[in-house]
Amino acid sequence: MSNKELKFNSKTIHGGQHPDKAYGAVMPPIYQTSTYAQTTPGGHQGFEYSRSGNPTRTALENALASIENGNYGLAFASGLSAMDAVIKLLEPGDEVVSTNDLYGGSYRLFKQVFEKYGINFHFVGMQNIDAIAEKINEKTKLLWLETPTNPMMNVIDIMAASQLAKKHDLLLAVDNTFATPYLQQPLDLGADIVMHSATKYLGGHSDVVVGALVVKDKNLADKLYFIQNASGAVCGPMDSFLTLRGIKTLHVRMQRHCENGEAIAKYLASHAKIEKVYWPGFESHPNHDVAKSQMNGFGGMISFIPKGSSFEDAVKIVEKLQVFTLAESLGGVESLAGHPASMTHASIPKEEREKSGVVDALIRLSVGIEDVDDLIADLEQAIG
Numbered sequence: 471m472s473n474k475e476l477k478f479n480s481k482t483i484h485g486g487q488h489p490d491k492a493y494g495a496v497m498p499p500i501y502q503t504s505t506y507a508q509t510t511p512g513g514h515q516g517f518e519y520s521r522s523g524n525p526t527r528t529a530l531e532n533a534l535a536s537i538e539n540g541n542y543g544l545a546f547a548s549g550l551s552a553m554d555a556v557i558k559l560l561e562p563g564d565e566v567v568s569t570n571d572l573y574g575g576s577y578r579l580f581k582q583v584f585e586k587y588g589i590n591f592h593f594v595g596m597q598n599i600d601a602i603a604e605k606i607n608e609k610t611k612l613l614w615l616e617t618p619t620n621p622m623m624n625v626i627d628i629m630a631a632s633q634l635a636k637k638h639d640l641l642l643a644v645d646n647t648f649a650t651p652y653l654q655q656p657l658d659l660g661a662d663i664v665m666h667s668a669t670k671y672l673g674g675h676s677d678v679v680v681g682a683l684v685v686k687d688k689n690l691a692d693k694l695y696f697i698q699n700a701s702g703a704v705c706g707p708m709d710s711f712l713t714l715r716g717i718k719t720l721h722v723r724m725q726r727h728c729e730n731g732e733a734i735a736k737y738l739a740s741h742a743k744i745e746k747v748y749w750p751g752f753e754s755h756p757n758h759d760v761a762k763s764q765m766n767g768f769g770g771m772i773s774f775i776p777k778g779s780s781f782e783d784a785v786k787i788v789e790k791l792q793v794f795t796l797a798e799s800l801g802g803v804e805s806l807a808g809h810p811a812s813m814t815h816a817s818i819p820k821e822e823r824e825k826s827g828v829v830d831a832l833i834r835l836s837v838g839i840e841d842v843d844d845l846i847a848d849l850e851q852a853i854g
């Protein structure tokens with residue numbers, strides 16, 4: 471049976487993997503080397519220099535391609551460096567349409583790095599497909615989606631976006647960090663490029679910063695590989711090993727993230743002191759139908775607003791949490807809480823962030839895989 475025919479829960483463990491050639495090691499060794507001996511000039515065994523290729527990174531890249539149903543994976547030093555490589559496919563004068571509640575670091579990369587080089591970005595509420603269409607013109611080359619969005623949990627219809635992209639001959643890239651391929655496989659829905667901050671759920675243990683791209687098309691893979699090698703933001707062997715180890719338990723972790731996420735979303739929604747809960751699993755969520763059709767579950771990311779609460783009240787709640795750790799990032803085995811207005815979204819002017827719903831009292835949870843009773847008890851004592 472080829473790896474391609476395996477089901478998802480087996481691909482996470484076996485996809486693209488083979489025992490190591492030297493001694494049959496089941497886990498790929500950490501090839502902590504920059505270079506490789508050649509028998510004659512150009513006489514090597516497939517690896518010449520570790521920016522261009524490293525066997526531990528190759529093992530990770532093959533696993534990434536397998537779990538996203540792609541043909542080619544590329545592992546980078548961070549999620550943002552993976553995005554950086556995608557934007558470098560473009561030329562001055564080109565335009566990109568993206569979401570208006572994009573991950574803050576992605577917004578900064580687009581606006582403060584690439585606009586200087588003459589690439590222009592439009593940000594719209596992409597859950598409304600017509601809003602995307604309105605911004606497309608002859609200069610548009612790329613649609614950049616993130617779904618569910620951070621921290622408002624909007625869900626964008628990937629299939630509808632891909633039909634729009636095909637009609638106008640655009641590339642469609644999807645940041646799949648929040649959903650992971652366990653919940654959503656964008657390449658199967660018509661996307662050209664899937665991007666990950668593998669720092670989050672794929673690594674899953676808050677111990678690495680890693681990025682990834684996966685594509686189906688050979689020509690696109692070649693162009694991205696050229697940029698990866700030419701610019702050099704590659705994932706090192708140790709981080710490749712740790713991320714690969716994380717991927718092997720992705721399906722069991724995600725199952726628990728989803729179960730705990732659902733229990734906590736429902737607990738918060740029924741709490742007298744909570745005003746609003748953002749989680750795509752609720753039937754009342756404006757994009758619930760899209761979420762239900764393109765996702766296999768609703769994940770462990772939840773945002774909420776306590777009733778009548780101010781900036782200071784929200785800060786007090788997150789400070790009181792004891793099992794949830796107050797920290798940036800998400801997707802690890804441990805539960806984290808964040809206050810977007812003062813943390814992840816502090817750099818966005820108040821009026822701007824409030825337009826997309828990121829109000830002063832909003833709290834974001836990355837629900838981990840601890841015992842859910844402990845997590846609920848912790849929220850209970852903090853909300854009071």
Ligand SMILES: *Cc1c(COP(=O)(O)O)cnc(C)c1O
Pocket residue numbers: 548549550551573575576616620645647648666667668669670679680681
């Ligand atoms: C964290 C994150 C990124 C950036 O990835 P890094 O690994 O931190 O560079 C991009 N997109 C989303 C949705 C993220 O959560």
